[in-house]
Amino acid sequence: MKKIKVKKGTILQRKGDINTKVYYVEKGLLRSYTIDEKGKEHIYMFGPESWLVTDNCDSKDPCQLFIDAIENTTINVASKKEVLKQDPDLNPILRRLNKMQNRIVMLMSSSAKERYEHFIKTYPNITQRVPLKMIASYLGITPEALSRVRNELSKKK
Structure with a gap:
Protein backbone atom coordinates (compact mmCIF):
# COMPACT_ATOMS: atom_id res chain seq x y z
CA MET A 1 0.00 0.00 0.00
CA LYS A 2 1.12 3.50 -0.77
CA LYS A 3 0.65 6.10 1.99
CA ILE A 4 -0.63 9.49 0.88
CA LYS A 5 -1.96 12.60 2.60
CA VAL A 6 -5.01 14.32 1.12
CA LYS A 7 -6.49 17.66 2.05
CA LYS A 8 -10.04 18.21 3.19
CA GLY A 9 -12.30 18.40 0.11
CA THR A 10 -10.08 16.23 -2.10
CA ILE A 11 -12.16 13.99 -4.34
CA LEU A 12 -10.52 10.56 -4.62
CA GLN A 13 -13.14 9.05 -6.91
CA ARG A 14 -16.03 10.36 -8.98
CA LYS A 15 -19.24 8.59 -9.85
CA GLY A 16 -18.70 7.02 -13.28
CA ASP A 17 -14.98 6.37 -12.80
CA ILE A 18 -13.65 2.86 -13.19
CA ASN A 19 -12.55 2.14 -9.62
CA THR A 20 -9.42 0.17 -9.00
CA LYS A 21 -8.50 1.52 -5.56
CA VAL A 22 -9.03 0.53 -1.95
CA TYR A 23 -8.43 3.21 0.69
CA TYR A 24 -7.41 2.38 4.26
CA VAL A 25 -7.89 5.39 6.53
CA GLU A 26 -4.95 5.83 8.85
CA LYS A 27 -5.93 9.26 10.15
CA GLY A 28 -8.82 11.53 9.19
CA LEU A 29 -12.20 10.88 7.64
CA LEU A 30 -13.50 9.88 4.21
CA ARG A 31 -17.05 9.55 2.96
CA SER A 32 -18.65 7.82 0.02
CA TYR A 33 -21.87 9.12 -1.48
CA THR A 34 -23.99 9.40 -4.57
CA ILE A 35 -25.93 12.27 -6.08
CA ASP A 36 -29.27 11.46 -7.69
CA GLU A 37 -30.78 12.96 -10.86
CA LYS A 38 -32.41 15.72 -8.80
CA GLY A 39 -29.04 16.75 -7.34
CA LYS A 40 -29.76 15.33 -3.87
CA GLU A 41 -26.77 13.87 -2.06
CA HIS A 42 -27.11 10.44 -0.39
CA ILE A 43 -24.24 9.41 1.91
CA TYR A 44 -23.49 5.70 1.68
CA MET A 45 -20.88 5.55 4.46
CA PHE A 46 -18.26 7.39 6.46
CA GLY A 47 -14.73 6.02 6.72
CA PRO A 48 -12.99 6.97 9.99
CA GLU A 49 -9.63 5.69 11.20
CA SER A 50 -8.95 1.97 10.54
CA TRP A 51 -11.78 1.66 7.99
CA LEU A 52 -11.51 0.52 4.38
CA VAL A 53 -13.36 2.67 1.86
CA THR A 54 -13.94 1.63 -1.73
CA ASP A 55 -16.68 1.49 -4.31
CA ASN A 56 -17.57 -2.17 -4.57
CA CYS A 57 -18.29 -1.93 -8.27
CA ASP A 58 -16.81 -4.54 -10.59
CA SER A 59 -13.56 -3.41 -12.19
CA LYS A 60 -15.25 -3.23 -15.60
CA ASP A 61 -18.32 -1.22 -14.48
CA PRO A 62 -18.49 2.50 -13.71
CA CYS A 63 -18.59 3.39 -10.04
CA GLN A 64 -21.77 4.50 -8.33
CA LEU A 65 -20.12 6.55 -5.62
CA PHE A 66 -18.01 9.61 -5.06
CA ILE A 67 -15.30 9.27 -2.40
CA ASP A 68 -13.83 12.37 -0.79
CA ALA A 69 -11.95 13.55 2.27
CA ILE A 70 -14.03 15.52 4.75
CA GLU A 71 -10.96 16.17 6.92
CA ASN A 72 -7.26 16.31 6.14
CA THR A 73 -6.64 12.58 5.87
CA THR A 74 -3.78 10.11 5.69
CA ILE A 75 -4.69 7.02 3.68
CA ASN A 76 -3.01 3.91 2.46
CA VAL A 77 -3.97 3.15 -1.13
CA ALA A 78 -3.82 -0.18 -2.93
CA SER A 79 -5.28 -1.45 -6.16
CA LYS A 80 -8.03 -4.04 -5.95
CA LYS A 81 -5.84 -6.33 -8.08
CA GLU A 82 -3.07 -6.18 -5.47
CA VAL A 83 -5.52 -6.93 -2.66
CA LEU A 84 -7.02 -9.87 -4.57
CA LYS A 85 -3.56 -11.24 -5.42
CA GLN A 86 -2.79 -11.37 -1.70
CA ASP A 87 -6.14 -12.99 -0.89
CA PRO A 88 -8.06 -14.45 -3.89
CA ASP A 89 -10.76 -15.73 -1.51
CA LEU A 90 -11.95 -12.12 -1.17
CA ASN A 91 -13.30 -12.10 -4.74
CA PRO A 92 -16.69 -13.76 -4.01
CA ILE A 93 -17.05 -11.61 -0.90
CA LEU A 94 -16.43 -8.44 -2.93
CA ARG A 95 -19.03 -9.57 -5.50
CA ARG A 96 -21.63 -9.99 -2.76
CA LEU A 97 -20.69 -6.61 -1.28
CA ASN A 98 -21.15 -5.13 -4.76
CA LYS A 99 -24.70 -6.47 -4.91
CA MET A 100 -25.48 -5.13 -1.43
CA GLN A 101 -23.99 -1.72 -2.28
CA ASN A 102 -26.10 -1.54 -5.45
CA ARG A 103 -29.22 -2.34 -3.45
CA ILE A 104 -28.49 0.23 -0.73
CA VAL A 105 -27.72 2.98 -3.25
CA MET A 106 -30.91 2.11 -5.14
CA LEU A 107 -33.00 2.25 -1.94
CA MET A 108 -31.49 5.63 -1.03
CA SER A 109 -31.76 7.38 -4.37
Whole structure:
Protein backbone atom coordinates (compact mmCIF):
# COMPACT_ATOMS: atom_id res chain seq x y z
CA MET A 1 0.00 0.00 0.00
CA LYS A 2 1.12 3.50 -0.77
CA LYS A 3 0.65 6.10 1.99
CA ILE A 4 -0.63 9.49 0.88
CA LYS A 5 -1.96 12.60 2.60
CA VAL A 6 -5.01 14.32 1.12
CA LYS A 7 -6.49 17.66 2.05
CA LYS A 8 -10.04 18.21 3.19
CA GLY A 9 -12.30 18.40 0.11
CA THR A 10 -10.08 16.23 -2.10
CA ILE A 11 -12.16 13.99 -4.34
CA LEU A 12 -10.52 10.56 -4.62
CA GLN A 13 -13.14 9.05 -6.91
CA ARG A 14 -16.03 10.36 -8.98
CA LYS A 15 -19.24 8.59 -9.85
CA GLY A 16 -18.70 7.02 -13.28
CA ASP A 17 -14.98 6.37 -12.80
CA ILE A 18 -13.65 2.86 -13.19
CA ASN A 19 -12.55 2.14 -9.62
CA THR A 20 -9.42 0.17 -9.00
CA LYS A 21 -8.50 1.52 -5.56
CA VAL A 22 -9.03 0.53 -1.95
CA TYR A 23 -8.43 3.21 0.69
CA TYR A 24 -7.41 2.38 4.26
CA VAL A 25 -7.89 5.39 6.53
CA GLU A 26 -4.95 5.83 8.85
CA LYS A 27 -5.93 9.26 10.15
CA GLY A 28 -8.82 11.53 9.19
CA LEU A 29 -12.20 10.88 7.64
CA LEU A 30 -13.50 9.88 4.21
CA ARG A 31 -17.05 9.55 2.96
CA SER A 32 -18.65 7.82 0.02
CA TYR A 33 -21.87 9.12 -1.48
CA THR A 34 -23.99 9.40 -4.57
CA ILE A 35 -25.93 12.27 -6.08
CA ASP A 36 -29.27 11.46 -7.69
CA GLU A 37 -30.78 12.96 -10.86
CA LYS A 38 -32.41 15.72 -8.80
CA GLY A 39 -29.04 16.75 -7.34
CA LYS A 40 -29.76 15.33 -3.87
CA GLU A 41 -26.77 13.87 -2.06
CA HIS A 42 -27.11 10.44 -0.39
CA ILE A 43 -24.24 9.41 1.91
CA TYR A 44 -23.49 5.70 1.68
CA MET A 45 -20.88 5.55 4.46
CA PHE A 46 -18.26 7.39 6.46
CA GLY A 47 -14.73 6.02 6.72
CA PRO A 48 -12.99 6.97 9.99
CA GLU A 49 -9.63 5.69 11.20
CA SER A 50 -8.95 1.97 10.54
CA TRP A 51 -11.78 1.66 7.99
CA LEU A 52 -11.51 0.52 4.38
CA VAL A 53 -13.36 2.67 1.86
CA THR A 54 -13.94 1.63 -1.73
CA ASP A 55 -16.68 1.49 -4.31
CA ASN A 56 -17.57 -2.17 -4.57
CA CYS A 57 -18.29 -1.93 -8.27
CA ASP A 58 -16.81 -4.54 -10.59
CA SER A 59 -13.56 -3.41 -12.19
CA LYS A 60 -15.25 -3.23 -15.60
CA ASP A 61 -18.32 -1.22 -14.48
CA PRO A 62 -18.49 2.50 -13.71
CA CYS A 63 -18.59 3.39 -10.04
CA GLN A 64 -21.77 4.50 -8.33
CA LEU A 65 -20.12 6.55 -5.62
CA PHE A 66 -18.01 9.61 -5.06
CA ILE A 67 -15.30 9.27 -2.40
CA ASP A 68 -13.83 12.37 -0.79
CA ALA A 69 -11.95 13.55 2.27
CA ILE A 70 -14.03 15.52 4.75
CA GLU A 71 -10.96 16.17 6.92
CA ASN A 72 -7.26 16.31 6.14
CA THR A 73 -6.64 12.58 5.87
CA THR A 74 -3.78 10.11 5.69
CA ILE A 75 -4.69 7.02 3.68
CA ASN A 76 -3.01 3.91 2.46
CA VAL A 77 -3.97 3.15 -1.13
CA ALA A 78 -3.82 -0.18 -2.93
CA SER A 79 -5.28 -1.45 -6.16
CA LYS A 80 -8.03 -4.04 -5.95
CA LYS A 81 -5.84 -6.33 -8.08
CA GLU A 82 -3.07 -6.18 -5.47
CA VAL A 83 -5.52 -6.93 -2.66
CA LEU A 84 -7.02 -9.87 -4.57
CA LYS A 85 -3.56 -11.24 -5.42
CA GLN A 86 -2.79 -11.37 -1.70
CA ASP A 87 -6.14 -12.99 -0.89
CA PRO A 88 -8.06 -14.45 -3.89
CA ASP A 89 -10.76 -15.73 -1.51
CA LEU A 90 -11.95 -12.12 -1.17
CA ASN A 91 -13.30 -12.10 -4.74
CA PRO A 92 -16.69 -13.76 -4.01
CA ILE A 93 -17.05 -11.61 -0.90
CA LEU A 94 -16.43 -8.44 -2.93
CA ARG A 95 -19.03 -9.57 -5.50
CA ARG A 96 -21.63 -9.99 -2.76
CA LEU A 97 -20.69 -6.61 -1.28
CA ASN A 98 -21.15 -5.13 -4.76
CA LYS A 99 -24.70 -6.47 -4.91
CA MET A 100 -25.48 -5.13 -1.43
CA GLN A 101 -23.99 -1.72 -2.28
CA ASN A 102 -26.10 -1.54 -5.45
CA ARG A 103 -29.22 -2.34 -3.45
CA ILE A 104 -28.49 0.23 -0.73
CA VAL A 105 -27.72 2.98 -3.25
CA MET A 106 -30.91 2.11 -5.14
CA LEU A 107 -33.00 2.25 -1.94
CA MET A 108 -31.49 5.63 -1.03
CA SER A 109 -31.76 7.38 -4.37
CA SER A 110 -34.28 5.70 -6.69
CA SER A 111 -38.00 6.25 -6.96
CA ALA A 112 -40.47 3.48 -6.09
CA LYS A 113 -41.10 2.98 -9.81
CA GLU A 114 -37.37 2.63 -10.56
CA ARG A 115 -36.96 0.18 -7.68
CA TYR A 116 -39.87 -1.94 -8.92
CA GLU A 117 -38.56 -1.94 -12.50
CA HIS A 118 -35.15 -3.02 -11.20
CA PHE A 119 -36.81 -5.75 -9.12
CA ILE A 120 -38.60 -7.10 -12.20
CA LYS A 121 -35.33 -7.20 -14.16
CA THR A 122 -33.42 -8.81 -11.29
CA TYR A 123 -36.12 -11.34 -10.35
CA PRO A 124 -38.28 -11.83 -13.46
CA ASN A 125 -39.88 -15.06 -12.24
CA ILE A 126 -40.53 -14.12 -8.63
CA THR A 127 -43.39 -11.63 -8.98
CA GLN A 128 -45.92 -14.43 -9.39
CA ARG A 129 -44.42 -16.54 -6.62
CA VAL A 130 -44.46 -14.21 -3.61
CA PRO A 131 -47.15 -11.99 -2.09
CA LEU A 132 -47.10 -8.34 -3.14
CA LYS A 133 -46.60 -7.28 0.48
CA MET A 134 -43.22 -9.11 0.44
CA ILE A 135 -42.22 -7.32 -2.76
CA ALA A 136 -43.27 -4.00 -1.21
CA SER A 137 -41.22 -4.78 1.90
CA TYR A 138 -38.18 -5.62 -0.24
CA LEU A 139 -38.59 -2.32 -2.11
CA GLY A 140 -39.01 -0.31 1.10
CA ILE A 141 -42.50 0.92 0.18
CA THR A 142 -46.05 0.22 1.34
CA PRO A 143 -48.25 -2.32 -0.46
CA GLU A 144 -50.49 0.61 -1.46
CA ALA A 145 -47.56 2.43 -3.05
CA LEU A 146 -46.61 -0.75 -4.91
CA SER A 147 -50.18 -1.05 -6.19
CA ARG A 148 -50.00 2.53 -7.52
CA VAL A 149 -46.67 1.82 -9.25
CA ARG A 150 -48.00 -1.38 -10.82
CA ASN A 151 -51.15 0.45 -12.04
CA GLU A 152 -49.04 3.24 -13.51
CA LEU A 153 -46.82 0.76 -15.35
CA SER A 154 -49.77 -1.28 -16.64
CA LYS A 155 -51.31 1.86 -18.20
CA LYS A 156 -48.09 2.48 -20.16
CA LYS A 157 -48.23 -0.93 -21.85
